[in-house]
Amino acid sequence: MSIPNNSRVAVHSKLTVVSSTPTEPGQAFPLSALDHAMGRHTLHIIFYYRSEQAGRIQFEPIRRSLSELLSLYPTVTGRLGRDGEGNWEVKCTDAGVRVLRAKVATTFDEWLRSADGEEEKDLAVWEDMPDDPCIWSPFRIQMNEFEGGGVAIALSCAHMLADPTFATLLIKSWTDAQRGEPIGHPPFIYPPALRSRPTSNATTKATAYYASKAKLEEPPPLNMATTTFNFSSSAIKRELSKIHAHCPEASPFDLLTALFWSRIHQTMAPKNDPKRSLSICTDFRKRLHAPLPYGYFGNTMLFSRLTLGAEELDGGDLGLVVRSVHSHTAGLEEEEFWSTINWFHSIKDEKGKFAPPFAMYGPELTCVDMEHLIAPSGPSGGAVEPLMYMAMFEKDVKPEHVSYLVGNVGGEGLILVMPSPEGGLARRVAVTLPEEQMVKLRENRAILSLEPTLILSRGR
Structure with a gap:
């Protein structure tokens, strides 16, 4: 471009x-x-x-x-x-x-x-x-x-x-x-850290999901808009207390994923399918039995699918959706990760060449969990802080904002839940949607009730 x-x-x-x-x-x-x-x-x-x-x-x-x-x-x-x-x-x-x-x-x-x-x-x-x-x-x-x-x-x-x-x-x-x-x-x-394993199962929920994604037709391109919502630590703490009875272990990611998924669903055109699916992207470096260092060169992300009924998203009880998101992400097992690697090896051609890639971010609505980037700032431990805001060319000169953009995102859109420079429970949520939906999302009362500030959000 x-x-x-x-x-x-x-x-x-x-x-x-x-x-x-x-x-x-x-x-x-x-x-x-x-x-x-x-x-x-x-x-x-x-x-x-x-x-x-x-x-x-x-x-x-x-x-x-x-x-x-x-x-x-x-x-x-x-x-x-x-x-x-x-x-x-x-x-x-x-x-x-x-x-x-x-x-x-x-x-x-x-x-x-x-x-x-x-x-x-x-x-x-x-x-x-x-x-x-x-x-x-x-x-x-x-x-x-x-x-x-x-x-x-x-x-x-x-x-x-x-x-x-x-x-x-x-x-x-x-x-x-x-x-x-x-x-x-x-x-x-x-x-060799991520080679296929002969003993790993290649028929898990994860592999079934990837197999279905590989068969999906690419949707026609749409004009997309991106807005970043900045939520304070106090606002997130207040909202987590409201849904504590439904999910006491809920994280800011669980809360914000449920909030944005349910509200984006309301902006979509009606569908005949009574089910609604969300693709959740999770980094697996530290979820393996033998964890990989943060500095591992390559990709360690797993895309998994969470499906709820349309009435559950429309029901108005955010705590139930938060609980579903939390149960899904907490229940991801290491076997899902290794089985995915095995599945990609299993669809190589007769010469050993990997199959052509397909869209990973989409075509369904995709949410990326970046909570793992709140981590020890060095190999010996130390302060647990958002790693992107520890990128200081001079001592104590931290970035004011960090944007993450992904190329070739289409379909229903992308949600990235990221740490905030404020620290604590504060988060920034970057949302990419078709333009008409974005206009509605920026005016959503449930989201605005958390009093977010908007960054890089001017509409065209």
């Missing part, structure tokens, strides 16, 4: 940053079954630093720290290629990361007030992977400078290579290096 001529974002320079220590030649890392499954999508994360902070974030120093950091990330500076079976692998060529610099023709605060989710895309690099990606940089960074100060630093990548956790920690590690501190969550590059 090229930046339109009338955009307030103008790219003025491009360069390639390579690692300060050359990568050992000849290395190649195969992508896992779950990585291949994400081939339809791209991932984009934008870190916002406001004006009084931005004067301390100078390009040349952070370029040097990025070069030093990349010595630890040979899969980030490499290029995609095919192995002997026709599957994707990262060839560690040390070709570097593309970095773009841009100017934004407005102030930091005015951007957050006046931009919408569509215009926000101009702050990141959106490029389709070419047929032959041997010289194409799958990781790209765009540094955007606002008038009067303030910067937005965006990381873009092919979703095959990274999920939100790894991509978040790549930027956080960059900031650790910039401050001259140890890397809190170093990369863990070990492809």
Whole structure:
């Protein structure tokens, strides 16, 4: 996606940053079954630093720290290629990361007030992977400078290579290096960690769901709008107390997923099907018997389906929906994760090539749980904080906002429930819906009763 001529974002320079220590030649890392499954999508994360902070974030120093950091990330500076079976692998060529610099023709605060989710895309690099990606940089960074100060630093990548956790920690590690501190969550590059297991069941609820997704026709494209709702810790605490009798163990994710699912359902056109389904995306790094480090290179997300009757969503008793969401996510077992990997291996062709990817974010409404990113800030424990808001190029200079955007999201839409810089129970919920539905959602009384502030939500 090229930046339109009338955009307030103008790219003025491009360069390639390579690692300060050359990568050992000849290395190649195969992508896992779950990585291949994400081939339809791209991932984009934008870190916002406001004006009084931005004067301390100078390009040349952070370029040097990025070069030093990349010595630890040979899969980030490499290029995609095919192995002997026709599957994707990262060839560690040390070709570097593309970095773009841009100017934004407005102030930091005015951007957050006046931009919408569509215009926000101009702050990141959106490029389709070419047929032959041997010289194409799958990781790209765009540094955007606002008038009067303030910067937005965006990381873009092919979703095959990274999920939100790894991509978040790549930027956080960059900031650790910039401050001259140890890397809190170093990369863990070990492809065999997610190989198929011969003893794993390939006929679970998860595999049945993936098999059904693979058969779905892609819906026609719609004009989509994105709004981020910011909920305070006090508001979430108040709402959790109201549904405590139904689900005393409910988390902010359970509450907000139930709230937005039920309210989005009300904005949809009537359907003949009395059932309503929600796809829930859960990171499994720390839910495995042998947990993977946060810095695991690749994708560790499981998509599962929760189905309720339309009358249950319309019934007005939010606590019952919260309980259903909580029971579903708490009941996910490790076997579902491994069976999914086995299923993707089972549908390879006769030459051992993975089947073509299909839409993972959609076509049904999809909700992503990002609660796991509230985690210890370093390998030795320490404070439990939102990892994305620990990405500080200078001490105590935290991002004011972090946006997560996914490419090629269609169908019914996407909900991301994310930590907030406020900490505690506070959360930010980024919602992408067809434009007409978004207008109704922004006016929903049940959501507005929690007194959210809206970020990057101007309608067009």
